[in-house]
Amino acid sequence: MSATEMSTTEPLDAPSTPVLAEARRVMEICNACRYCEGYCPVFPAMERRRAFPDGDLTHLANLCHNCKGCWYACQYAPPHEFGVNLPRTFAELRAESWEAHAWPRPLARLFQRNGLWLSLATALALALVLILSMLLTGPGVFTGVHRGEGAFYAVIPYEAMVAVGTLTFGYAVLAMVMGALSYWRAAGGGRVRPADVVAALRAAATTRHLDGGGAGCNDTDERYRMGRRHLHLATMWGFLLCFAATCVATVMDHGLGWVAPYSWYSLPVLLGTVGGVGLTIGPAGLFWLKITADREPSEPRHLGMEHAFLALLFFTATSGLALLLFRHTSAMGGLLALHLGFVLALFLVLPYSKMVHGVYRLLALVREAGEAAEERREVIGLQAEGRG
Amino acid sequence: MIDPDKSYDLLVAGGGNAALCAAISAAEQGARVLICEGAPHGFRGGNSRHTRNLRTAHDGPTDVLTEHYPEEEYLDDLMRVTAGNTSEELARLAIRESKGLAEWMRARGVRFQRSLGGTLSLSRTNPFFLGGGKALLNAYYLHAADLGIDVAYDAEVVGLEIEDGTFRAASIRDRGFEARVEAGALVAAAGGFQANIEWLKEAWGPAAENFLIRGTPYAKGGLLRLLLDAGVQPVGEADQCHAVAIDARAPKFDGGIATRLDCVPFSIVVNREVARFYDEGEDFWPKRYAIWGRLVAAQPEQIAYAVLDSKAIELFMPSIFPPETGDTIEGLAENLGLDPARLRDTVEAFNAACREGPFDPAAHDGLGTSGLEPEKTNWARPLDTPPFYGYPLRPGITFTYLGVSVDATARVLMEGGKPAANIWAAGEIMAGNILGQGYLAGIGMTIGTVFGRIAGREAGAHVRH
Numbered sequence: 059m060s061a062t063e064m065s066t067t068e069p070l071d072a073p074s075t076p077v078l079a080e081a082r083r084v085m086e087i088c089n090a091c092r093y094c095e096g097y098c099p100v101f102p103a104m105e106r107r108r109a110f111p112d113g114d115l116t117h118l119a120n121l122c123h124n125c126k127g128c129w130y131a132c133q134y135a136p137p138h139e140f141g142v143n144l145p146r147t148f149a150e151l152r153a154e155s156w157e158a159h160a161w162p163r164p165l166a167r168l169f170q171r172n173g174l175w176l177s178l179a180t181a182l183a184l185a186l187v188l189i190l191s192m193l194l195t196g197p198g199v200f201t202g203v204h205r206g207e208g209a210f211y212a213v214i215p216y217e218a219m220v221a222v223g224t225l226t227f228g229y230a231v232l233a234m235v236m237g238a239l240s241y242w243r244a245a246g247g248g249r250v251r252p253a254d255v256v257a258a259l260r261a262a263a264t265t266r267h268l269d270g271g272g273a274g275c276n277d278t279d280e281r282y283r284m285g286r287r288h289l290h291l292a293t294m295w296g297f298l299l300c301f302a303a304t305c306v307a308t309v310m311d312h313g314l315g316w317v318a319p320y321s322w323y324s325l326p327v328l329l330g331t332v333g334g335v336g337l338t339i340g341p342a343g344l345f346w347l348k349i350t351a352d353r354e355p356s357e358p359r360h361l362g363m364e365h366a367f368l369a370l371l372f373f374t375a376t377s378g379l380a381l382l383l384f385r386h387t388s389a390m391g392g393l394l395a396l397h398l399g400f401v402l403a404l405f406l407v408l409p410y411s412k413m414v415h416g417v418y419r420l421l422a423l424v425r426e427a428g429e430a431a432e433e434r435r436e437v438i439g440l441q442a443e444g445r446g
Numbered sequence: 447m448i449d450p451d452k453s454y455d456l457l458v459a460g461g462g463n464a465a466l467c468a469a470i471s472a473a474e475q476g477a478r479v480l481i482c483e484g485a486p487h488g489f490r491g492g493n494s495r496h497t498r499n500l501r502t503a504h505d506g507p508t509d510v511l512t513e514h515y516p517e518e519e520y521l522d523d524l525m526r527v528t529a530g531n532t533s534e535e536l537a538r539l540a541i542r543e544s545k546g547l548a549e550w551m552r553a554r555g556v557r558f559q560r561s562l563g564g565t566l567s568l569s570r571t572n573p574f575f576l577g578g579g580k581a582l583l584n585a586y587y588l589h590a591a592d593l594g595i596d597v598a599y600d601a602e603v604v605g606l607e608i609e610d611g612t613f614r615a616a617s618i619r620d621r622g623f624e625a626r627v628e629a630g631a632l633v634a635a636a637g638g639f640q641a642n643i644e645w646l647k648e649a650w651g652p653a654a655e656n657f658l659i660r661g662t663p664y665a666k667g668g669l670l671r672l673l674l675d676a677g678v679q680p681v682g683e684a685d686q687c688h689a690v691a692i693d694a695r696a697p698k699f700d701g702g703i704a705t706r707l708d709c710v711p712f713s714i715v716v717n718r719e720v721a722r723f724y725d726e727g728e729d730f731w732p733k734r735y736a737i738w739g740r741l742v743a744a745q746p747e748q749i750a751y752a753v754l755d756s757k758a759i760e761l762f763m764p765s766i767f768p769p770e771t772g773d774t775i776e777g778l779a780e781n782l783g784l785d786p787a788r789l790r791d792t793v794e795a796f797n798a799a800c801r802e803g804p805f806d807p808a809a810h811d812g813l814g815t816s817g818l819e820p821e822k823t824n825w826a827r828p829l830d831t832p833p834f835y836g837y838p839l840r841p842g843i844t845f846t847y848l849g850v851s852v853d854a855t856a857r858v859l860m861e862g863g864k865p866a867a868n869i870w871a872a873g874e875i876m877a878g879n880i881l882g883q884g885y886l887a888g889i890g891m892t893i894g895t896v897f898g899r900i901a902g903r904e905a906g907a908h909v910r911h
Binding site for chain 2: 271280
C-alpha cells in the first residue's frame with residue numbers, strides 16, 4: 059500500500075465543515091463510479107485513495123481545473139437524487155481553503171464578499187494615487203505635456219513610485235508564501251522533490267489539464283472547446299510578461315541608470331506590449347465565458363471574486379497600453395496615475411484575490427506529480443515481481 | 447413541445463443510444479426526424495446514461511484496445527453466456543458490424559479512452575467512452591441538433607395507429623398534453639420494461655417487489671406493450687434479463703454503476719437462513735457478476751449477505767455504502783440482522799474447510815475449500831482477522847429481454863413472421879433476439895448501436911421512396 063492510500067479500517071475524523079462533508083460524500087460516490095477518470099488528474103488521484111480526510115479533499119479541490127467535463131458526464135448530477143455537482147463542490151472547497159490559509163488571519167474574511175472588497179480597494183487605490191500625485195507635483199500634473207527622460211517622474215516622484223511598489227508587492231509575496239506554507243502543512247503535502255516541481259511547472263506553463271482529457275473544457279455547455287484554455291494561457295503569460303517588463307525596467311532604471319520612458323523597441327516596452335495585449339484579451343474572454351456559461355456547475359457565492367479580479371487585470375492592462383500609446387500627449391499624466399492606481403490596487407489585493415488559485419494549484423500539481431511518480435514506481439515494482 | 451405545424455418523415459420513440467443512432471442515420475439521408483424521449487431532459491438517454499463501453503470485434507490493437515478480438519471468439523463468448531439461446535444470424539450481424547462502430551461513433555462526436563484502473567479485464571474487448579454513457583449521449587444529442595433533428599422531452603408514446611403492419615401515427619403525451627404525430631415510419635427504441643414492477647411480477651411473482659432497478663425509472667415498457675397489442679411478434683421470455691447482484695441499500699431506481707459490489711470472490715455469501723448457496727470463487731467478478739443477480743433472486747426474500755474479514759476489505763473497488771462491521775462474527779451478524787450462532791457455525795465450517803496455500807487475488811489461485819457444499823474454488827481464506835465486514839446484496843435488474851422480433855434489417859416482424867411495412871426497432875426493445883439469456887459485458891450498447899444504425903438507414907431509405 060502506498061503512502062497516499064488510506065486504509066478503510068482506520069476511522070476518519072468527521073469533516074470539519076459542511077463543504078468538506080459534501081466533498082467527502084461526492085468523492086465516495088465518484089470513487090465507486092470512476093467514469094470520469096479520463097478527464098483530468100483529479101480522478102486518478104482519487105482512485106489512489108479509499109478514504110478522504112479533509113487535507114486530501116482540499117488537495118483534490120485545488121487540483122481541479124474546473125473544466126466541468128465531469129459535470130456534463132455525470133449520471134448522478136441533479137435531478138438524480140444523489141445530486142452530484144463536483145465542479146461546484148470543489149469550487150466552494152477551494153474558496154474555503156484559500157480563506158482558511160490567508161495570512162495574516164484577520165484578513166481572511168476578505169475572501170467573503172471578495173468582489174466588494176476588491177472593488178473598494180481599487181477605488182481607494184485610484185483615488186489615493188490621483189490625490190497624492192496632485193499633492194506631490196501640483197495641479198498641472200494631469201494637463202501638461204511631459205516628454206523625454208524622467209517624464210513619468212514629473213507626474214509621480216521616483217522615490218514614491220519605488221517605495222510604494224516595493225512595499226506593496228513585497229507584502230503580497232510574503233502573504234502568499236505564508237499562505238502556501240500553511241496550506242502545504244495542513245493538506246499533508248510531505249517532502250518536495252525537485253522533479254515534482256519541474257513537472258508541476260511544466261503542467262502549469264502549458265495549462266495542460268485545461269484540455270478536458272483531449273478535446274478541451276466544457277467552456278459554457280456540453281461542447282468541448284479550447285477557448286478557456288487559450289484565454290487562460292493569454293492571461294497567465296500576459297501577466298508574467300508584464301511582470302517581466304516591470305522587472306527589466308526596474309533593473310534598467312534603478313540598476314543601470316537608464317531612465318524611463320523607453321522606446322517602442324526596448325525590451326521592457328516589447329514585453330509589456332505583448333503581455334498587455336494578452337492580459338487584455340485573456341481576462342475579457344474569460345469574463346465573457348463566465349457570464350455566458352451554464353450557471354449550474356459554477357459556484358455562485360464567489361462569482362464576485364472571479365469577476366472583480368478579471369476586471370482588475372483587464373483595466374490594469376488596458377490602462378498600461380493606453381499609457382504607452384498616449385505617453386507623448388497631455389493625457390500622459392492622467393493615464394500614468396490611472397495605470398499606477400490599478401497596479402497599486404492589484405498589488406494590494408493580490409494575496410486576497412483569485413490570484414492565489416495559481417499558488418495553490420501549483421502546490422496541488424507538485425503533490426500530484428509526487429503521487430503519480432510513486433505510483434509508477436510501484437507498478438514497475440509489481441511488474442518486476444511478474445504481476446503487471 | 448411538439449410543433450403541430452411541422453411534419454416528419456420518421457418518428458423515433460425513445461431517447462437512448464439506439465434511438466439517437468437511428469435518428470442520426472436517418473437524418474443523414476435527408477429524413478425529417480422527430481425524437482420523442484419519454485424522460486425529461488435531465489434524465490434523457492434511458493439506460494445508456496449508465497453505460498460505459500461497448501464490445502467490438504477488431505483485428506489488431508487500436509488506440510484504445512489491446513491485441514485483437516476476432517469475430518469467431520466474440521461469437522463463442524456470446525454462445526457460452528446465452529447457452530446458444532440466440533438468433534445466430536442476428537448475432538453474427540451484430541458482431542460483424544461492431545468492427546466499424548468506433549470510427550462511426552468518433553465521427554459523430556463520441557470520444558474514447560483506454561480502460562484504466564478497475565476495468566483492465568475489458569481492455570481487449572471493450573472501448574470505453576470518455577466520461578461514460580452520458581457524455582456519449584451529449585455528443586449524439588449535439589450532433590442530432592446540428593442535423594436539424596427535433597427532440598421532444600417528457601414526450602411518451604401512449605398510442606399507436608397501426609393497420610395491417612403499417613404505422614400511420616402515434617399519440618404522444620407531450621408534457622401532459624396529448625398530441626398526434628403522423629410519420630412515414632416508426633423506429634421503436636424505447637427500452638425494456640424493467641422499471642414496470644407490475645409487469646415484472648407477472649413473470650417473477652411477488653419476488654419482483656424485492657428487485658432493484660439499476661437504470662432509468664422511465665423504462666416501463668409502454669411502447670413494447672403497444673407494439674405487442676398491435677400484433678407484433680414477441681421474442682424472449684419475460685423473466686429473462688440482465689441482472690447483477692448489487693448493494694441492497696441502493697435506491698429502488700437509477701442507482702447505476704456506483705451501487706455495484708465487487709467483493710463476492712473474496713467473501714462468503716449467505717442467504718437469510720445463513721447458508722451458502724454458490725461457489726463465490728468460481729471466476730473473476732467481471733466474468734460472474736451477471737449470474738449473481740439470478741442467484742440472489744432465487745434466495746428467500748431475494749437477499750443475500752457477503753461476509754469478509756479485514757484481510758480482504760481492500761482487495762476490491764470501494765463501494766458507495768460503507769460495510770456493516772463487527773469485532774466478532776456474532777456482532778457482525780447482529781448488525782446484518784442475521785442469526786449470530788448460525789453465522790458463526792457457517793464461518794467456522796468454512797474456515798475448517800480452507801486449505802493452506804498461496805493466495806493471489808490477481809489470478810485463479812486454486813486456493814479452494816475441501817469438503818464443503820458448495821465448495822469455494824478460488825481465493826478461499828479463513829475469515830479470522832477482525833474486524834469483520836458485511837454487505838447486503840439484492841438482484842439489480844439492468845434490462846429485460848422480452849421484446850419484439852426483428853429481421854436482419856431491424857424491421858419488426860408481425861405475428862406469423864411477416865415484416866411490418868414501416869416499423870423498425872433497435873436497442874433493448876429487441877435485444878432479446880440476440881440475448882435469450884445471460885449477458886456479455888458491453889453487448890447491450892453494441893446491439894443498440896448496430897441495430898440503431900441499421901434501423902435509421904432502412905427507415906430513412908423507406909421514407910425517401
